[in-house]
Amino acid sequence: MSKAILFDLTKCTACRGCQVACKQWNEHKAEETSNQGSFENPKELSAETWLKMRFIETERNGKFDWLFLRRACLHCEEASCAVVCPVGAIFKTEDGFVHIDQEWCIGCGTCTQACPFHVPHIDHHAGLAMKCSACTSVGYNRLDAGLKPACVSTCPTGALTFGDRDELVSAGRAQVDKLKANGHPNAYLYGENELGGLHVMYVLDDSPSAVYGLPDDPKVATADVVGKWLSGLVTAGVLTALPFWLVFKRKQELAGGSGKKGGA
């Protein structure tokens, strides 16, 4: 069954319990930060920060507003990162979440270039690409244990919900309809159809691109990215260091639908 996380921005108070719960569950270190004139910190996602809240001050129709947007992997159905990953380290779980298998990842960074949302980041120390796994990381798989992702479990207001994607699409649509009827004509369920349907969807009270800086029509990365990556590798002279036949065999296996469930 296809699962998803629904983020309803209209219910989020930016308490950032999700941000801390993510760090706690995944045992990520705190980053050294400084206040640069905003509540928002860290400034961007990183290998140690898989989820962060954005604080957006805006004026709409002469009325000031303060908006809080989740920033983490959106778990695309048509996931560019998985398409471009040269070693097949990125695959989708049965639930539909996009997972980077750290045993296979070579830290090449192609996924960081391909992602339309700039989500994955390289841990330069470990030489691995990192991003939100919807709590399906090996050894930390909450979903297998019947739990919700840590961010969802900790959310006090119900801004984050987890469940069957179909049901969450219905819930999201209903909320959007309600918003449209109450003075938010541009309300939108982001992720219902984008990139084949995202597994993290946003109920937005306004236009995704104009107010929230999200791409209106995100595109899947093409093999062109892989080509660039390959030429990069040649330049770097890494080719000899890798048992490539193994890598491409695995890619074929995964494409054949034998993708394993994360954490298995």
Added chain:
Amino acid sequence: MTNHWIDLRNSDCVFIIGSNAAENHPISFKWITQAKERGAKLISVDPRFTRTSSKADIYAPMRSGTDIAFIGGMINYVINDIEQNPANYNMEYITQYTNAALIIKSDFEFNNGLFGEIEQKEFNGAYTAASKSTWGYAGGNAPTADLTLKDPNCVFQLMKKHYSRYDAETVSKITGTPKEDFLRVCQAYAETGKKGKAGTICYAMGATQHTYGVQNIRGYAILQLLLANMGVAGGGINALRGTSNVQGSTDMCLLEHILPGYLNVPVEGDADLDSYLRRSAKHPASTVTPVGLAGDTSANWWQNARKYIVSLLKAWYGDAATAENEFGFHWLPKKKPGVNNTHIGLIEAIGTGIIKGLWVWGQNPAAGGPNANGAREALAKLDWMVSVDIWENETAIFWKRPGVDPASIKTEVFMLPACCSYEKEGSISNSGRWAQWRYKAVEPAGEAMPDLEIIADLMARIKKLYEADASAPGREGILNLTWDYEHVTADQIAREVNGYDLATGKLMASFAALKDDGTTSSGNWLYCNQYTEEAGNKCAARNPVDSHPQKIGLYSGWSWCWPVNRRIIYNRASVDLNGNPYDVQHPVVSWDSQGAKWVGDVPDGGWAPINVADAGAKVLPFIMKGEGVARIWGPGLAEGPLPEVYEPWESPLANNIMSGQKNNPCAFIGKWMNEQGTPDKYPYVCTTYRCTEHWQTGIMTRNLPWLNELMPDMYAEMDEELAEQKGINNGDKVVVSSARGEVNAVAVVTKRFKPLTVNGQTIHQIGLPWHWGYAGMKTGDSANRLTPHVGDANTTIPEYKTFLCSVRRVD
């Protein structure tokens, strides 16, 4: 809270003022969000647009410290609307359940901001006894009611006259709130006056931390009573308590003026138990029976206080407490009249050398108290100090703080490491009065001990010292104290707090059975019923089913709440004179006429409804008040029976726009290193608050790297116009100063603060979180280096929320 957290979901309008609930009580928004889903409106009134405001349907900015003008204006709006559209209000509730109809003495006067004659004391002014006597009911203990509300001396008319001065233009002039925003708030909230509608007021320290904080809350009470919002589901006045167990610590007498269960502290001059109870107005003689209301009997529940104090004394002094020695009443320390032992009063007394030794227990005055620079200097006057805490906080290391030579400080400092909550067992009482039992999860780290074991051991040692010293003052009271705690447990204390029938040794079932003859004990009458023979420790109950017939979210089998597990207090005001609920969808209690009993929540007394009961037994609903009805008119406070607007101690205005009396004449004005700033040097209004990511002085949160990552530095929020004037860019380092000190901070320049127009003058406000200090993993300046040593007229809670400051960029 008169209601409780879950009950917020039943509200039709949640009015948050003096609170930033979304940031400081994030879980409240679980229930508020549910109310909004049902169509409830959310109102946020705050000097600054907060995370709470971001979720509000209506946001109104206001100048910090002008709550009484704002609420007084709302009262004025509602009174006028009641007169024009009485059908939109619950007139039965207003006339029968409040003192709106009662007649006040004809010599009551209000002139130019004052309710009578003031005499000056050492730290504060006080109304003369003669003046205070004019605030009472005509007819003494049998005041008459004018149900038409037309008598010029009835409470309603006096209130109407008083607040007629608070018209929308004047309110806007004082508060800086745009008139149209103010009126939107009035209109939305007044709609909760309809029968079957409920509005709740959520407040916190933004309301209380003023020199007139108690009167701010009184304003809410008046408004809620006019709108019939007390006692009903989704209504009430809900204090969102600032720490997890502050409700419990207040119930158990953390404050200087109360004993457990809100019994008064005895004062010198209380010759015996009876005179103590009479002075406390907790005596049969304080019963007031209004004439002309449908109800004819005032329960005056506090007249039972003799049973509670005697049972308390039996819990404390055991067999030594006898009828002959008034159960040891005279062993209780008696307070000197006029001496102020609140936080500010103590620091004043330490600074001036009156107090020589100090236990600082889970407190951090060097960062969390007002005028922290003064507090730090005062601590150096002590001979000794003991810090009991889970961390080494600013107070514990005041002697080696930056810029101080430890050799110059003579104070001997002891540190006792205490357990954190996960390392000990016990109950905590949340804002909704729910006492919830918690279990120990892990063994304490190092030498840390539970507070209970520390105090048990400490007192045992003190007793030994007193035994050895026949000349020690107050020796009898110490030696007679029952202290048989060899291996003290929280369970043992919970039973003792509940109390025993001393003849049988069985636990008491409830406070209704406590006696004043020494045959029962109870460490806190309000908690009697928490631990019974039948049910055991009810605080540990965890039944997740809501057994209320209409499922209004009481969850009465989950933990236990005082009093006697009543989840919504004053609930007999939620029904009409026949016992039928005003809100049929969310009835708290209702009278089952066939079974002749109440169903729903535990009722505020089991008496039949007023129209059902026999003459002479028609009990009025507000049973804790001597007059049985709720007080729109409140003569018991220091500065008068109705809230009146005054300026904060430090105000940007030359005068009070409303009257010739600029400040609260009864406020406590400290003298210890407490310089008053003026607007020529300090032109901006400064306020302090907390953010979600840190807690109190930060001692529990600045030692957690994940939270430091989110909110790494002390910051100062200000509007864009002020920043431009001062050449400050977003993210610049700035110094914010007051007459008492300076702090360094990062400028957060934001549209969330807007300049306000106050009486034609532009007012800028600066906001500071108070979470930082020089102790811990991540340090920064304490905002309380700026705050003044002044306090509320009734409670001396410090005026943390409004003072004057200046700001400059650091190059």
